[in-house]
Amino acid sequence: MKILVCIKQVPDMESKFKVDAAGTWYDNADLAWRMNEYDEYAVEQAVQLKEQAGEGDITVLSIGPDKVKEAMKKALAMGCDRGVHVSDDAVSSKEPYQIASIIAAFAGDKGFDVIFTGLQSQDRGSGQVGVLVGELLGLPSVTTVVDFNMEGDSVTAKRELEGGIRAVVKVATPALFTCQLGLNTPRYPTLPNIMKAKKKELLTIPVADLLDVDPRQQTAALFFPEKKGGGLVLEGEVGDLADQLVQILKEKTTVLS
Amino acid sequence: MKALLVAEYRDGQLLGSYQELIGFARQLGADCSMFLVGSGSALPAFEGTLYLADAAQVGDYNPDVHKQLLLSVIEQEQPDYIVFLHSSYGWDLAPRVACSLKASQISEVVEIKDGTMVVPVCNAKLRRQVTPNTQVTVLTLQAGAFGLAEPPTGSPEVKEVSTDAVGPITFTGYEAAEAGGVDLSKSEVIVSAGRGVGKPENVSIIEDLASALGGDYGASRPVVDSEWVEHNRQVGTTGQTVAPKLYVACGISGAIQHLAGMKKSEFIVAVNTDKDAPIGEVADVLVVADLKQFIPALTEKIKGG
Numbered sequence: 086m087k088i089l090v091c092i093k094q095v096p097d098m099e100s101k102f103k104v105d106a107a108g109t110w111y112d113n114a115d116l117a118w119r120m121n122e123y124d125e126y127a128v129e130q131a132v133q134l135k136e137q138a139g140e141g142d143i144t145v146l147s148i149g150p151d152k153v154k155e156a157m158k159k160a161l162a163m164g165c166d167r168g169v170h171v172s173d174d175a176v177s178s179k180e181p182y183q184i185a186s187i188i189a190a191f192a193g194d195k196g197f198d199v200i201f202t203g204l205q206s207q208d209r210g211s212g213q214v215g216v217l218v219g220e221l222l223g224l225p226s227v228t229t230v231v232d233f234n235m236e237g238d239s240v241t242a243k244r245e246l247e248g249g250i251r252a253v254v255k256v257a258t259p260a261l262f263t264c265q266l267g268l269n270t271p272r273y274p275t276l277p278n279i280m281k282a283k284k285k286e287l288l289t290i291p292v293a294d295l296l297d298v299d300p301r302q303q304t305a306a307l308f309f310p311e312k313k314g315g316g317l318v319l320e321g322e323v324g325d326l327a328d329q330l331v332q333i334l335k336e337k338t339t340v341l342s
Numbered sequence: 343m344k345a346l347l348v349a350e351y352r353d354g355q356l357l358g359s360y361q362e363l364i365g366f367a368r369q370l371g372a373d374c375s376m377f378l379v380g381s382g383s384a385l386p387a388f389e390g391t392l393y394l395a396d397a398a399q400v401g402d403y404n405p406d407v408h409k410q411l412l413l414s415v416i417e418q419e420q421p422d423y424i425v426f427l428h429s430s431y432g433w434d435l436a437p438r439v440a441c442s443l444k445a446s447q448i449s450e451v452v453e454i455k456d457g458t459m460v461v462p463v464c465n466a467k468l469r470r471q472v473t474p475n476t477q478v479t480v481l482t483l484q485a486g487a488f489g490l491a492e493p494p495t496g497s498p499e500v501k502e503v504s505t506d507a508v509g510p511i512t513f514t515g516y517e518a519a520e521a522g523g524v525d526l527s528k529s530e531v532i533v534s535a536g537r538g539v540g541k542p543e544n545v546s547i548i549e550d551l552a553s554a555l556g557g558d559y560g561a562s563r564p565v566v567d568s569e570w571v572e573h574n575r576q577v578g579t580t581g582q583t584v585a586p587k588l589y590v591a592c593g594i595s596g597a598i599q600h601l602a603g604m605k606k607s608e609f610i611v612a613v614n615t616d617k618d619a620p621i622g623e624v625a626d627v628l629v630v631a632d633l634k635q636f637i638p639a640l641t642e643k644i645k646g647g
């Protein structure tokens with residue numbers, strides 16, 4: 086069984102963001118980077134699938150500058166077998182259709198049985214790339230997956246709907262799945278596995294070899310939202326803050342009377 | 343300018359969110375028509391053409407069937423915009439339609455600025471203005487971002503549509519949300535734990551404050567997914583919707599799906615180490631502090647009277 090997992094490296098969302106010089110994306114300097122949260126579920130599901138099947142070969146793919154190899158190494162240490170780094174220093178200016186086209190161009194002739202992506206990336210958050218890859222490859226795609234079970238070449242998956250209701254669907258592989266939070270519990274790579282991961286194949290392909298479509302949209306501007314609400318911000322020493330808040334709660338609410 | 347609005351229907355009900363689609367079209371200044379897989383007995387109110395496929399015939403949501411129906415309507419209607427909600431339905435179907443049309447898709451629109459779409463970036467810490475390069479554009483709208491002051495009126499001209507398309511994905515049934523347990527919707531005070539609590543042992547800090555305030559404790563989704571708190575205490579789109587007199591969000595960043603469950607609370611206090619966390623948008627008071635120090639200090643003060 087051949088499995089593909091697509092992962093993106095994103096900044097830690099608690100970072101202090103700055104707008105870049107062009108005014109169209111965030112400045113990449115001084116940020117901490119990690120694997121997109123949704124993609125961790127995708128990697129874990131791929132590894133569990135291989136473990137359950139007792140066989141399989143997992144390729145992890147990421148498009149971006151050299152530093153995305155850090156996230157790929159984590160995926161390899163979690164249990165992926167090989168990495169494909171599509172080298173692109175200008176990844177932040179690529180829109181979802183272009184990203185999907187790159188992935189589809191790579192996957193086109195490889196005969197993957199199962200492809201996992203995240204439901205969305207935490208920074209761009211388009212929630213498009215997975216489904217677009219499926220459409221471009223002519224594969225069925227199942228989105229927002231919170232439960233995955235494969236028997237033979239048939240997958241039963243649960244899709245999460247609003248209010249926590251789930252729709253149960255069946256599909257035959259080859260197929261693509263976009264992973265939602267809570268699908269599984271992503272494992273922490275162990276030290277021996279981190280060492281082993283260093284020896285795994287990590288192939289680099291220049292993006293120009295895979296990209297031959299024009300962007301369908303562009304970013305005109307990136308900016309901070311206007312602060313609305315006018316809520317009070319309290320900073321200082323913990324004891325003082327607690328006194329201040331108790332006072333506010335006494336004045337503004339009835340819960341401390 | 344023409345917009346084709348894609349309304350939603352689930353479990354025998356037309357979803358009220360269709361009004362947000364109309365609110366958006368009005369802001370954009372577009373003429374609108376609507377597409378619905380639903381029922382003639384639950385029609386949306388508006389003036390215009392409604393392309394209606396019978397849900398009883400079409401069956402439960404199947405992406406390929408809905409895509410084919412929608413493409414045939416688009417063929418007739420030739421809209422400039424095809425507008426979905428950014429919901430489980432919208433984000434499943436919109437990219438399929440965009441791909442077939444070779445159209446650009448702009449996801450989770452929160453605002454129209456100078457005729458172009460604005461979307462959130464990085465957990466709503468930033469915003470991005472996006473311009474399409476294509477004639478036709480597919481949009482998904484953030485829930486709650488566009489509304490109408492008054493509910494729409496009128497009755498649409500109904501055109502029935504059907505298809506014999508089938509797809510490779512088979513729907514086999516629904517599974518209800520985990521039921522029972524704690525009903526937070528009646529709580530007057532809720533103190534919620536977010537991922538900022540750091541580890542399961544720290545949940546007790548939150549519970550202690552909740553009981554000192556005579557209220558209940560809740561949680562954000564990651565805390566529930568990690569099984570630090572049981573699911574029936576989750577607040578948000580996939581959990582409970584609450585509106586207590588006081589909501590204290592501890593170590594919660596303020597993602598839209600969490601806000602949807604608690605922003606109607608009367609008074610909101612957020613405790614967060616990150617002064618820029620989006621929870622600040624809805625908080626009446628944002629306490630910038632480490633919850634592990636601040637919450638126990640607060641609990642002591644409250645217990646002390």
Ligand SMILES: Cc1cc2nc3c(=O)[nH]c(=O)nc-3n(C[C@H](O)[C@H](O)[C@H](O)COP(=O)(O)OP(=O)(O)OC[C@H]3O[C@@H](n4cnc5c(N)ncnc54)[C@H](O)[C@@H]3O)c2cc1C
Pocket residue numbers: 099204266535536537538539561562563564565576577578579580581582592593594595596597598599600603613614615616619631632633634
């Ligand atoms: C379809 C869908 C449905 C969803 N449904 C829900 C839902 O029902 N409910 C829900 O909650 N989420 C839901 N989510 C997830 C949502 O998008 C966010 O991922 C989630 O709400 C984030 O939870 P959080 O704020 O606890 O964690 P994070 O976003 O990781 O935020 C943690 C916060 O804690 C702060 N912090 C860290 N350390 C400390 C400290 N020591 N003291 C104080 N503050 C600290 C950080 O600054 C940060 O702001 C859904 C997502 C999707 C896609």
Ligand SMILES: Nc1ncnc2c1ncn2[C@@H]1O[C@H](COP(=O)(O)O)[C@@H](O)[C@H]1O
Pocket residue numbers: 091092093094121123124127146147148149176181184201202203204205206207209210211212213214215
């Ligand atoms: N640069 C990238 N490299 C590899 N996979 C990506 C990249 N960007 C997005 N993806 C995949 O597409 C999913 C959805 O991303 P998005 O459409 O940007 O919300 C992510 O969860 C990843 O699985």
